[in-house]
Amino acid sequence: MESTQVALVTAAAGAGIGAAVATRLARDGFDVVVTDIHERRAMEFAAKLSAGFGREFRSYALDVTDEDAVSSTLAAVESTHGRLDVLVNNAGWSTIAPVAEMEADVWRKCIDVDLNGTFYTMRHALPIMQRNKSGAIVNISSIAAYETSTEHGAAYSAAKAGVLALTRVAAAENGTHGVRVNAITPGLIYNDFLRKIYPDEFFDGYAENRSLVGRVGRPEDVAGLVAYLVGPDAGYVTGEVYGISGGVHPHG
Numbered sequence: 001m002e003s004t005q006v007a008l009v010t011a012a013a014g015a016g017i018g019a020a021v022a023t024r025l026a027r028d029g030f031d032v033v034v035t036d037i038h039e040r041r042a043m044e045f046a047a048k049l050s051a052g053f054g055r056e057f058r059s060y061a062l063d064v065t066d067e068d069a070v071s072s073t074l075a076a077v078e079s080t081h082g083r084l085d086v087l088v089n090n091a092g093w094s095t096i097a098p099v100a101e102m103e104a105d106v107w108r109k110c111i112d113v114d115l116n117g118t119f120y121t122m123r124h125a126l127p128i129m130q131r132n133k134s135g136a137i138v139n140i141s142s143i144a145a146y147e148t149s150t151e152h153g154a155a156y157s158a159a160k161a162g163v164l165a166l167t168r169v170a171a172a173e174n175g176t177h178g179v180r181v182n183a184i185t186p187g188l189i190y191n192d193f194l195r196k197i198y199p200d201e202f203f204d205g206y207a208e209n210r211s212l213v214g215r216v217g218r219p220e221d222v223a224g225l226v227a228y229l230v231g232p233d234a235g236y237v238t239g240e241v242y243g244i245s246g247g248v249h250p251h252g
Contacts, residue, residue: 007086007230008033008077010064010121013045016191017140018090020219021226026053028227030086033077035062037091064091064117067124074124084128086230089118089139089163096153107155114159115166122170126179135179136230139167140222141241143187143249160185164241171239180238182229187245189217212247 007025012018013036026032026049034049036042039061046059058080060073077084093113095106118139129135144152145160152160164183171181188206206216225244228234243250 003081003083004029004031005085006031006033006077006081006083007088008035008074008084008121008125009088009090010035010062010117011091012036013038013041013059014191015219017186017189017219017222018088019045020223021088021090022049023052024220024223024227025086025088025230026057028231031055031081032057033081034059035073037061037063064089064121065112067120070117070120071124074121074128078128083132084125085132085135087121087125087129087135087137088226088230089121089137091117092140092142092156094153094156096151096156098150099154102153102155110153110155111159111162114156115162118163119166122166122181126170126174126177129179130174130177133178135174136234137167137170137179137181138226138229139163139181139183141167141183141185143185143243143245145185147249167241168239175238180229180234182234182237182239183241184222184225184229185241185243185245185249186222187217187243187248189219189222189244191219210246210248215246217244217246 007030009018009022012022012034022032022034034042034046042059042061046057049057062073063069093110141163142160144157145164167181167183225242
């Protein structure tokens with residue numbers, strides 16, 4: 001009997017995209033490995049999944065900017081499960097400041113979490129997938145990667161644009177190994193944490209005046225797209241970028 005497929009999701013224990021993706025993949029039958037920088041939150045969310053689906057889910061405290069920690073976590077996943085079929089890079093960080101006023105530490109942290117962290121997890125996940133001659137990676141980028149806007153900040157926009165380039169090159173390198181790599185660029189996917197980043201006026205009238213479908217995005221919207229991209233119906237899809245913004249910034 002074939003082993004259950006294993007999926008690792010970074011920043012999976014919050015209230016946003018990561019938790020929705022982990023829940024959807026668990027519902028689809030994946031053995032989901034929950035990682036998050038907050039150890040207690042990761043353990044609690046894994047326990048919630050275990051209770052909800054009636055099978056055990058593991059969690060690891062993981063700071064994606066710590067390559068040694070990433071390496072040891074991926075090694076533990078392979079040792080425990082013998083495989084890694086799916087990686088969803090969801091960890092992200094942002095603060096908004098004009099380039100002329102941005103502190104270098106802010107720039108470095110954003111690049112480190114959003115771009116370097118994505119590289120580190122891919123760097124240590126890909127050899128596992130190559131050995132098994134199968135795998136799918138989905139990198140969560142943002143419409144900030146190609147918007148001309150002050151809404152997201154230069155560091156975040158630059159990091160997320162880098163994620164798209166990283167996605168395309170990794171896809172080119174790994175297709176013959178049976179590994180597919182794609183990216184998603186969400187627009188406004190609402191959760192309460194965003195209120196700490198964006199001013200209230202950013203949200204005012206968004207659904208009515210910007211979204212073509214009359215609402216803001218939900219984490220489950222992104223989770224559904226991830227589920228497609230890691231599933232068998234997307235077997236011919238790699239190196240692609242899928243926008244999901246309610247038509248606010250269609251990508252073509």
